[in-house]
Amino acid sequence: MPKNEGVSRSVVRRLPRYYRFLGDLLKKDVTRISSRELAQLMQLTASQIRQDLNCFGGFGQQGYGYNVAALHKEIANIMGLNKLNGTILLGAGNLGRTIAKHMHFESSGFRLEGIFDVNPQIIGQALNGLVVQDVAGLSAFCEAHRPRAAILCIPKEVAYDCAKELMALGVNCFWNFSHYDLTLNFEGAVVENVHLGDSLMTLCYQINAYYADEEASGLSGKAK
Amino acid sequence: MPKNEGVSRSVVRRLPRYYRFLGDLLKKDVTRISSRELAQLMQLTASQIRQDLNCFGGFGQQGYGYNVAALHKEIANIMGLNKLNGTILLGAGNLGRTIAKHMHFESSGFRLEGIFDVNPQIIGQALNGLVVQDVAGLSAFCEAHRPRAAILCIPKEVAYDCAKELMALGVNCFWNFSHYDLTLNFEGAVVENVHLGDSLMTLCYQINAYYADEEASGLSGKAK
Numbered sequence: 001m002p003k004n005e006g007v008s009r010s011v012v013r014r015l016p017r018y019y020r021f022l023g024d025l026l027k028k029d030v031t032r033i034s035s036r037e038l039a040q041l042m043q044l045t046a047s048q049i050r051q052d053l054n055c056f057g058g059f060g061q062q063g064y065g066y067n068v069a070a071l072h073k074e075i076a077n078i079m080g081l082n083k084l085n086g087t088i089l090l091g092a093g094n095l096g097r098t099i100a101k102h103m104h105f106e107s108s109g110f111r112l113e114g115i116f117d118v119n120p121q122i123i124g125q126a127l128n129g130l131v132v133q134d135v136a137g138l139s140a141f142c143e144a145h146r147p148r149a150a151i152l153c154i155p156k157e158v159a160y161d162c163a164k165e166l167m168a169l170g171v172n173c174f175w176n177f178s179h180y181d182l183t184l185n186f187e188g189a190v191v192e193n194v195h196l197g198d199s200l201m202t203l204c205y206q207i208n209a210y211y212a213d214e215e216a217s218g219l220s221g222k223a224k
Numbered sequence: 225m226p227k228n229e230g231v232s233r234s235v236v237r238r239l240p241r242y243y244r245f246l247g248d249l250l251k252k253d254v255t256r257i258s259s260r261e262l263a264q265l266m267q268l269t270a271s272q273i274r275q276d277l278n279c280f281g282g283f284g285q286q287g288y289g290y291n292v293a294a295l296h297k298e299i300a301n302i303m304g305l306n307k308l309n310g311t312i313l314l315g316a317g318n319l320g321r322t323i324a325k326h327m328h329f330e331s332s333g334f335r336l337e338g339i340f341d342v343n344p345q346i347i348g349q350a351l352n353g354l355v356v357q358d359v360a361g362l363s364a365f366c367e368a369h370r371p372r373a374a375i376l377c378i379p380k381e382v383a384y385d386c387a388k389e390l391m392a393l394g395v396n397c398f399w400n401f402s403h404y405d406l407t408l409n410f411e412g413a414v415v416e417n418v419h420l421g422d423s424l425m426t427l428c429y430q431i432n433a434y435y436a437d438e439e440a441s442g443l444s445g446k447a448k
Contacts, residue, residue, distance in 0.1 A: 012429050016422035020403065043408060079425050080432030098322040099420075108421060109428035148431055173431045175424065179244065184267060190434045192427035194420065196323075197332060198240035200399065201303050203416035204333035205236050207372055207397045208304030210414045 007055045014052060015079055017042070022072040034065035084111040086147040088171070090162060092117040092125070092132045095177060096153035100128045110149065114141050142169040149173040156180045163189070231279045238276060239303055241266070246296040258289035308335040310371040312395070314386060316341040316349070316356045319401060320377035324352045334373065338365050366393040373397040380404045387413070 021042055025033060039046040053071075056078050076082060087110045089096055096115070105112045115127055116135045123134045133141065141147075150171050154162055159180035166174075173190040176182050182191045245266055249257060263270040277295075280302050300306060311334045313320055320339070329336045339351055340359045349356045357365065365371075374395050378386055383404035390398075397414040400406050406415045 013422075013426055015429065016419070016425040017405075019425065020422070041408075042405075079429045081425065081428060083432070085428065085431050094322040094325050098318040101318050103420065103424060105424075108424045109431075110424065148435070149427065173427065173434060175427050181241075181266075184265075190427070190430045192423055192430065194418070194423055195240070196327065196418065198237075198244070199416055199418055200327060200329075200332045200334065201240040201243065201305065202237055203373065203397065203399050203414070204305060204309065205239065205303045206414045206416065207309050208307070208333075210397065211372070 011052050011055050015075055018052070019072065019075045019079065022068055022075065025068045026072055030068050032065050032067055038066065079109065081107065081109040083109060085109055085149055085173075086111055086113050086145055087149040087151060087175075088112075088114040088116065088138075088141070088145075088147045089151040089153065090116050090135070090138075090166075091153035091155075092122050092127060093119075093153065096151075097127060099151060099153060099177070100130075113145055113147055116141075138165070139169055142166075142171060147171055149175065151175045152178045152182075154178050160185060235276050235279050239299055242276070243296065243299045243303065246292055246299065249292045250296055254292050256289050256291055262290065303333065305331065305333040307333060309333055309373055309397075310335055310337050310369055311373040311375060311399075312336075312338040312340065312362075312365070312369075312371045313375040313377065314340050314359070314362075314390075315377035315379075316346050316351060317343075317377065320375075321351060323375060323377060323401070324354075337369055337371055340365075362389070363393055366390075366395060371395055373399065375399045376402045376406075378402050384409060 021038070033041075035046040035049045038044075039049050042049070053066075056074070084106060087105065089100055089112060092100070092115050096117075100112065100115060112128070112130065115130050115132045116138055117123055117132050118135050122132050125132045148171065150166050150173070152159060152162065152174055156179045159176075159178040159182065163174065163182050163186055166172075167186060167189065172188060174182055174192070176191055176193045177196070179195065179197060181193075182189055245262070257265075259270040259273045262268075263273050266273070277290075280298070308330060311329065313324055313336060316324070316339050320341075324336065324339060336352070336354065339354050339356045340362055341347055341356050342359050347356050347358045372395065374390050374397070376383060376386065376398055380403045383400075383402040383406065387398065387406050387410055390396075391410060391413065396412060398406055398416070400415055400417045401420070403419065403421060405417075406413055
């Protein structure tokens with residue numbers, strides 16, 4: 001059994017990447033790999049990999065390395081991908097529709113059970129095998145289905161009220177695409193933010209730093 | 225002038241959040257704020273905020289705090305939001321279309337100049353004032369427009385070839401939505417990844433940890 005109390009957030013954040021790389025190795029029929037080889041592949045250090053995986057009990061064998069299939073499966077277990085958490089999606093605009101169509105929910109530990117919107121033109125539309133429902137029915141739906149998580153593809157302005165209602169209905173876990181910091185007002189909530197705007201601005205900073213360096217070193221091929 | 229060499233990646237990652245909060249304060253006509261008040265609002269410590277902002281020269285005044293408008297503007301400057309980096313988007317499927325429609329490029333330091341796809345059914349469609357072009361014209365476009373960045377909304381399988389071509393065309397900066405670790409093979413590239421799949425799996429881990437705690441403490445209201 002993996003021991004996973006007190007695992008740091010940064011280790012948890014690296015788990016999906018391990019899982020992806022191990023999945024790729026499996027597809028290539030690689031059956032075992034040393035921490036050194038895995039480190040090279042993932043551009044980490046072997047010691048970092050051993051440290052990370054030791055958080056969960058350590059799966060490597062001296063002189064053998066890791067069994068790829070076993071480690072892949074263990075990491076799936078650690079992340080809980082083998083159980084499906086009932087999930088609802090709020091907001092079926094551009095972003096919500098893309099999330100509903102684009103994501104592999106079932107292989108990521110989720111089952112998308114309901115999609116809700118306020119827009120009468122969107123309500124009733126079919127979306128990935130579900131019919132978009134009026135948000136007025138949210139309470140009855142949660143009562144009946146007891147979803148664990150909600151995906152928020154809603155405007156920032158309504159995020160507070162929406163999260164408040166959901167938490168009152170027993171939904172405490174959020175995949176938050178709205179530009180609202182849920183954690184500020186909902187202490188007990190489990191929140192994973194996807195701040196696309198922040199990500200884009202971070203890239204902007206990096207690009208400017210890159211071009212400043214390039215210009216400073218006189219290597220720029222841009223100025224003709 | 226802000227001094228921003230050697231600023232840590234984690235500080236850079238926090239800048240957009242400062243920028244968002246200061247923008248909200250501006251909208252509420254707040255003209256100045258102490259590091260203590262800002263810390264409370266953002267759930268950081270005052271010392272963390274002072275440390276972060278000191279990386280760029282420090283903008284606070286003893287006994288006065290921060291001038292909200294000035295700090296907001298300074299952070300925009302630091303991130304380089306006042307210049308627009310020419311950008312192209314590759315892949316106009318569900319995700320690409322949503323990104324094109326959903327993001328505020330111009331206020332984030334980018335100008336979206338071209339959209340490319342391989343699908344004949346998508347090529348020629350209008351998307352946010354641009355016409356989706358055949359990827360066959362990518363080289364000529366880059367020669368003429370010299371975009372700095374590319375947004376990759378393409379499948380993992382084609383990401384390597386696509387990035388290789390772009391880098392040969394002088395595009396070295398990527399907002400990467402493909403599930404491919406560009407940095408592994410393109411050392412000089414500037415990459416900001418959005419791994420939605422990893423984010424979803426991270427949430428899965430957190431949900432399981434949350435419910436394990438709840439069940440362990442006997443507080444679960446789920447089991448009736």
